[in-house]
Amino acid sequence: MNEMSAKPAGAPLERRIVRVDLADRSYNILIHQGLIDEAGAEIAARMPGVRLAVVSDETVAGLHLERLSLSLKAAGIEHVPVIVPAGEGTKSYDGLIRVVEAVIEARLERGDAVLALGGGVVGDLAGFAAAVTRRGMGFIQMPTSLLAQVDSSVGGKTGINSPQGKNLVGAFHQPALVLADTALLDTLSPREFAAGYAEVVKYGLIDRPDFFEWLDANRQSVFAGGTARTEAIALSCEAKAAVVAADEHEGGVRALLNLGHTFGHALEKFAAYDTARLVHGEGVAIGMALAHRYSATEGLCPEGDVARVEAHLKACGLPTRIQDIPGNAPSVEALMQAISQDKKVARGKLTFILTRGIGRAFIARDVDAGHIANFLSTELAA
């Protein structure tokens, strides 16, 4: 694994830095335990005099905001909290208005910053508020879920859901700094940890087969915490940073990061963003299993690789079939309607991330909607 490591020479294994290389908007992702206590000093060193709106959800704020606030105060950073309800429903027009107005009311200036303390919901919402308030304020990510530490805090995709579908309103707005305190994951529920892990496996399935092999061998250690967990987070950030640096605005290869998402987003919409039924990472897990099975039915992906992917996801407690979502099943029509609103649709034609096997994902354009509908009917009938 050495050639894949994001560990700077001589640094202790538990303290990692990954660079996102984007010319004058480059930034660091700092990853280690206890970072929340150093957050104030890290921010003050990079953004002297900055004032902050700290956006968090009710759950995360109750657990971790006081400690962050102490660290900010110790560094002399003025800040106001903006607390929103937890859950996907907060990534909405109402949620956006609440954050934007709180930032304006607090008289924060363009040179000040919005700090997201939370999972991907808080990060996407706070980042979008930072992108549009005063035509673009500073933005800092302090991700607290596994999903946010390995994926959503990196790369600058921000936004909210619209009634028509996931993330349909948003902007690219890169953070100036990402502070991932791995110890904060100790308070995350096992279900949310597993959901975040789906986005970790995704990097292996896209184009890092040796990372998939490592995860297959070290899965239990990653779930247990400690060095293996930090290693998985750093390697995931490194994988994402490389893709984002190559294609920030998703003109090409960045679409690979959408493996499992065209199906997954349609399933989240079908579940009405009810996180009791389905959370994003679970939708991605089902979506990745579907993408592998569809690729196999098209003669692209070996059946043995499909079986390995399904077995790995199931062993992590993740769903792999549409029928694993509790409650009523969706109709093919409802799923196809949601899929037709996917942001990768070009000139009315579907784009899917398909695969020739583990670590061999590719972007398939002009995918036949009839083939997808037939495949979904077979899946729902099974």
Ligand SMILES: NC(=O)c1ccc[n+]([C@@H]2O[C@H](COP(=O)([O-])OP(=O)(O)OC[C@H]3O[C@@H](n4cnc5c(N)ncnc54)[C@H](O)[C@@H]3O)[C@@H](O)[C@H]2O)c1
């Ligand atoms: N911008 C991107 O590139 C990107 C990438 C992946 C996902 N996303 C988006 O991210 C969202 C999913 O993110 P998520 O899975 O983090 O969901 P989330 O933000 O809803 O967090 C999951 C749950 O865990 C709780 N939580 C978070 N951190 C905690 C902690 N340390 N201790 C205890 N509870 C904690 C939250 O309150 C919430 O109830 C989706 O909206 C998805 O579309 C965005």
Ligand SMILES: O=C(O)C(=O)C[C@@H](O)[C@H](O)[C@H](O)COP(=O)(O)O
């Ligand atoms: O960063 C990206 O690019 C991704 O696609 C990462 C995904 O995990 C994430 O869920 C993202 O929000 C999906 O983006 P979208 O453009 O399909 O809404």
Ligand SMILES: [Zn+2]
């Ligand atoms: Zn995702």
